[in-house]
Amino acid sequence: MIDALGDDARHAQVAILGSSFIGLETAAALRTSGAQVTVISPDKVPFEKQFGERAGAMFRALHERNGVVFHLGVKVTSLEGDEGNVHQVMLEGGEHVAADVVLLGTGVTPATGFVEGLPLQKDGGVIVNAGMQAAPGLYAAGDIAAFSLHENQEPLRIEHWRVAQQHARIAAQNMCGARNRYAGVPYFWTDHFGKHFEYLGHANQWDEIVVDGELEGQQFVALYLQDGNVLAVLACEREAHTARLIDAMGRGLSRADALEIIENGATAAR
Known part of the structure; x- marks a missing residue:
């Protein structure tokens, strides 16, 4: 994104919708390059769900000390502009944020709508056992795989590339006849x-x-x-x-x- 902005990065007004990891990592990179950055999110504290309120407040303070502006606990109603260019982000309550560029960092869901005959989580995750097996002869790994991290724990999805590597290694080994189980630490x-x-x-x-x-x-x-x-x-x-x-x-x-x-x-x- 910084390369795409080129020499205009220092003059760009960027609005990032969502206080996710990709959203705040991008905010840091753009702000370091000189762009004016505003983060807009319905969350009241960044990363509170992942790390708790105190750690989330620490991340916000770190960003604010470096010039990132936050609008938290709010929702976006529309993007306004003309001739295919955005000029501002409209918020509930009538407030608006000037923006030349808008980045959506609002999360993803598994693209598993084509899957039939398998139990899926509500978000579309493919449920697998500790050996990454979803059904006889069928394996899943990475972001779409819902697995139990600990015994007797509800299946969950962990969207980190390191976990995807661990999953893939186990799935490949088991496809070749092994009986390995996930025992790693994300x-x-x-x-x-x-x-x-x-x-x-x-x-x-x-x-x-x-x-x-x-x-x-x-x-x-x-x-x-x-x-x-x-x-x-x-x-x-x-x-x-x-x-x-x-x-x-x-x-x-x-x-x-x-x-x-x-x-x-x-x-x-x-």
Whole structure:
């Protein structure tokens, strides 16, 4: 997108609809290139569903310090312009946001409408077992595959390319006669204004978040816990810790053991 704007990037007014990962990553890249960027979203806090309110507020503050403007908790009613060019985004309540370019970052759904005879999730995800098998002789992997990350857990879809790689490897092995099961730890990263965030595991809900370090200063490890067990980790500038944590999470990791890993890593760093 930056290449498409070319020399006009510094003068462009870009409206991004949606506070998704692709939306905010693009916002950071465009703002770094000099564009005026506004993010518009019905969500009240970016990434609150994924990381919680405090971490979501941290991402918003990081973007605002770098000049991104947010309109949150609002809905778009129309895009206005003439001769095929957009000029403004109209919001509920009559407010408008000037824009030369509008980017939609509102999410995707699996394109599985053609699939017949298989159980699908409400969003179209293909339900597979731990071996990525949807039916005898049929396998699915990647974004469309709904699988149980843990035993007795409802199937879920994880839209990260690293998980797609893990799925594909297992599916290919099983097509060749193996009986392998998914036992990996999901992993992805997201970059914003020079800050590299890592996310290990997956948590739809949690009963406690334990933070080591300075979350608002983007130097931290945050543990997402359920019943004293680590479901997920969000971290920034703590690569040595995340390398040890992701290895331990594959075997199951308690709160106490995770904190010991973090403390030992901090001691080694000193």
